[in-house]
Amino acid sequence: MDYKKEYKAPESYCNLSFDEPILNWDEGIPLGNGLTGCLIWGDGSPLNFSLDRGDLWDKRPASETLRDDFNYKKLIELVENKDQQGIRNLFDNCYNKPTPTKIPAGKLILDYGKVNNISSQLNIENAVADICIVKEEETSNIKSFIHATKKIGLMAVSNYEMVKELKIIAPRFGVKSDKLEDDGYKNEDKLHKSITNLVYPKIEFHKEDNLRWFVQRTAEDLEYGIILGQKVIGDNLYIVYSIGSSIDGQDWLEEHKNNILEALESGFDTMLIDHINWWKKFWEKSSITLYDKELEKMWYLTNYLFGACSRKNAPPMPLQGVWTADNGELPPWKGDYHNDLNTQLSYLHYLKANHIEEGESFLDFLWNLLPEGQEFAKKFFDAEGLCLPAVMTIDGKPLGGWPMYSLNLTNQIWLCQFFQRHWEYTGDDEFLENKAYPYLRETARCMLRWLKPGKDGKLYLPLSSSPEIHDDELEAWLTPNSNYDLSLLRYLFSTLCTMAEVLGYEEKSIWKEKLELLPELAVNENNVLMLCPDESLKESHRHHGHAMAIYPLDLLNYNLGGRDKEIIDSTIEDLEKLGKGLWVGFSFTWMSKFYSRKGNGEGAVFQLQLFWENLCSKNGFHLNGDYKSKGLTNWHYRPFTLESNMCAADSIQEMLLQTFDRVIRVFPAIPYEWKKNGTSFNDFRGMKGILISSSIKDDRVEYIHLKAHKQGEYTVQNKFNSELIIIKRKNNIEKVNCKVGLNFIVDLMANEECTITAK
Known part of the structure; x- marks a missing residue:
């Protein structure tokens, strides 16, 4: 076909x-x-x-955020003195005021x-x-x-x-x-x-x-x-x-x-x-056809919500997008910009869905806040470089809140991923040189201000946490480095190495040295990713930040097998054992991503079904809690936020197509029913801006269609039931022998298209 x-x-x-x-x-x-x-x-x-x-x-x-001692040095002092009330008075209570x-x-x-x-x-x-x-x-x-x-x-x-x-x-x-x-x-x-x-x-x-x-x-x-x-x-x-x-x-x-x-x-x-x-x-930018029509509806409706609340030259969506509460109250969490998960998940799916311009709203927003981020890095962290508050206003000012998350140093790195992903999904090397690399480099300068050698010679932060673990108690200050902080730091310096190499910058050696000085991720005796070097997750929890290395950072690759596969399997199994009792909506959609990374389509779909049927309003809005009181989780409230909707759409896309390690893998994690009864996608975007379409039916991949944005070699996994691959171009047909499950290379010129089938 x-x-x-x-x-x-x-x-x-x-x-x-x-x-x-x-x-x-x-x-x-x-x-x-x-x-x-x-x-x-x-x-x-x-x-x-x-x-x-x-x-x-x-x-x-x-007023607290304007005080001279509203800074990281004072926070470290209060934590070292175990002054919980002092921490709350200066950094947390200010969030309880009506403004900003x-x-x-x-x-x-x-x-x-x-x-x-x-x-x-x-x-x-x-x-x-x-x-x-x-x-x-x-x-x-x-x-x-x-x-x-x-x-x-x-x-x-x-x-x-x-x-x-x-x-x-x-x-x-x-x-x-x-x-x-x-x-x-x-x-x-x-x-x-x-x-x-x-x-x-x-x-x-x-x-x-x-x-x-x-x-x-x-x-x-x-x-x-x-x-x-x-x-x-x-x-x-x-x-x-x-x-x-x-x-x-x-x-x-x-x-x-x-x-x-x-x-x-x-x-x-x-x-x-x-x-x-x-x-x-x-x-016209992209489309899907799923055997599961409810999840197909969820993907289309979520893309509609995205198109309705994120546009170029408009403010990016905060927690509720352009739908502030109409009940005589302030919007949930004051409708702010939460950079410890919410903004990041809200802008996960747009690149693969090929809605580049609408998604650039957030990218432009971050770039335009560069001066504010530099000022906050200097004032709060006493550092050169760049760091935005993790809970902030539309103009990048801090609102305060639990400081272990609202003022966490490494949340800024998660924002960096949008510059890296934009470069990867567009292949725009000018953007890499003029925006992506400088943004990550400025962020690294801020991190290096506080990374100091420990007794083992490795680099550690003075304070470390994992979002919302232990709420705002003193126990929330984990032994450095938490896996959350460490995963982000390892991502930052490894990404800077890659970018510097592409650009031919000698700075690559600096970033490589810093990467090698970071500790390895903390893994316990059961091969489970820990919260930090001396603590494992012991109960159900909504935020899977300790497993950032699996997704969205992709520091561990299931396709490589070996140790990476063992850690991913064990960490997912541990989350299953701890259960869903204290999960909210984004916990389910994030868990779906974990399943898709290991090729478990049944698990990925089940998490999305639980989310869609139990934690979303009649209009599709994510309401965070088990508001119908079905016993799915212990959270029964209904504050509306959008990040989980966008994360769910991205999870569907990851089930249909994965390119994160620069290998095009079609249908890597879909259920058997989808394979048997028919599933397809059109014009999903992959690395270097390539547009990818594919269809599967009767458990056979029917075709893979590629349209290159720029000239290059593209690696494709053979998902056909044949070792003979046929590549049809406009003017010729090429035959390639490749074992099923292994990879083959397709050379394409800029704007060239080809259709790949099997004999």
């Missing part, structure tokens, strides 16, 4: 469909364009359009009064929501979308006279006249979830012809507003809205008013054309 490129849009079963009212904001229909987000929910009395904008932040710092925080924009409501029935659907192919309201003998339909490339949302409401009220609702922030403290801090012992703790000047509402809006000034220079325009044609009401902000410039309000008037004049259908064209191009 020869490969034929076909555009495969998401099928109808991948859509969201509700035949009853959506009563929770975190189950709403999600719309977005990377900057603006909307959640549609409610029973018609009213129907809510909860709005968010990705760059709306109250960035007022907690992501803030909601407000919402629009369509109030129909009491209705007989309401049904909703989201078509993810064109990113358009349809809501049907039935009241007595009448029906009203609302079609809604947020424009893919413009800063506006649109609605078309039929039989609009059924609508009792169309209204803009502003967030119920505290008002200075309420005699609340100006900083909003009433009690520093626990996090104040209510947004009334954010105290701002009184909101201003305005109206002008067919436009209305509000302006909310905050405690800083930021001001923003929701602007709404409407136009009646026949029995249809057309609504255009926008979230404007002073971030857009001095004349932001007039700019957004004009945008709305232009959109009303152009008409709903005209604006829809460009919107649909953008999403069509988005879906």
Whole structure:
């Protein structure tokens, strides 16, 4: 069977469909364009359009983070003195203050009064929501979308006279006249979830012809507003809205008013054309066909969520993307940027899914924060080089929190992986020279400030931890070096060696020397990766940071067999024995990655099924806990975050294709049913930017199609049931003999394509 490129849009079963009212904001229909987000929910009395904008932040710092002794040296001193309360007072309690925080924009409501029935659907192919309201003998339909490339949302409401009220609702922030403290801090012992703790000047509402809006000034220079325009044609009401902000410039309000008037004049259908064209191009980038249609739906829906909340030239997704909570409270964990897992998992899958431009939002964000990272390295770590806080604001400032994680030195290295992966998956050596290598080198300079020789001559950190192990207790300070810290350090210096070699830099010898001075990973008598040299994991735990070397760092390679295989097998078996009692959503998706690395497709799928069926909302949002109380885990809360959704999509991709060691392996970890009944993927991206497509059916790989981005040799594992390989190019056919399971080489010119089959 020869490969034929076909555009495969998401099928109808991948859509969201509700035949009853959506009563929770975190189950709403999600719309977005990377900057603006909307959640549609409610029973018609009213129907809510909860709005968010990705760059709306109250960035007022907690006073502790401005103190001269808010630094690593003081933290080391307090840890050495076992002063737990001192640690909490200076580094942790500041996180419990209301700011800094992501803030909601407000919402629009369509109030129909009491209705007989309401049904909703989201078509993810064109990113358009349809809501049907039935009241007595009448029906009203609302079609809604947020424009893919413009800063506006649109609605078309039929039989609009059924609508009792169309209204803009502003967030119920505290008002200075309420005699609340100006900083909003009433009690520093626990996090104040209510947004009334954010105290701002009184909101201003305005109206002008067919436009209305509000302006909310905050405690800083930021001001923003929701602007709404409407136009009646026949029995249809057309609504255009926008979230404007002073971030857009001095004349932001007039700019957004004009945008709305232009959109009303152009008409709903005209604006829809460009919107649909953008999403069509988005879906053309890659596709999959799975035997398991629920997991296929999860992959497509997750890619939709990614396209809706991450775009070039827009802020990257924080914990909730562009869907801040609409329940009168601050968003979960203040909607910040968590760099001890959350941001990293959120941007795992986009490269292989071939959504490069959308993913560059995070890469550009990190690069633009280079000055802030250098300043924080100097101020907090007393170091040259680069290090961002592990829990930070949109402008790279620390929020505090459990310092063993929120201010951990090596989390910065995990951010480095995005520069390395971007280089690997694009083959862009100019990017390597001008951005990737300098970013990693600056990070290494900061690490070297604190790596000191121990009695054995090896390099150790003064403080070490593994994310969220032992919570914020003194026991959380593990014996250096934890496997989490050590894995990241070994990754950093080995990657710098590789990069320096490609660039021909003599610095390679420096990085090689540092790598050789690092201890080996701590492995216990059962061949299990430990937390640190003198402690193994003894109970179920949500964060698999001690096993970073397996994934995502790939320091251990199961395909090599021997010691690496033994450690991976034993570590996974140990996690199985400890159980899932204290896991959250990302624990399952991360565990799925471990199974895929050892070729266990059944295990990889099972973890994803548990995640999808038990820890996700009706709209697909990951809710962290076993909120249905099925007994899957001991966590029964439901704070919404996105990282596990993206991690799950990446896990599916790793089951279908692996190229991490520069060998193209198709279908390395899929269940037998998938092999038998048919599975395929199109235009997944591999190393050096090569696009890969493949299909398997009746337990036989039908073809592998390659399209090279740049000239080079590409190593492919023979997954065919034949030792005779046929490589078909445009002008010739080549035959290669290769034993099943071994590798063969394909030479390709830039932009050249070939189809590989077996006789």
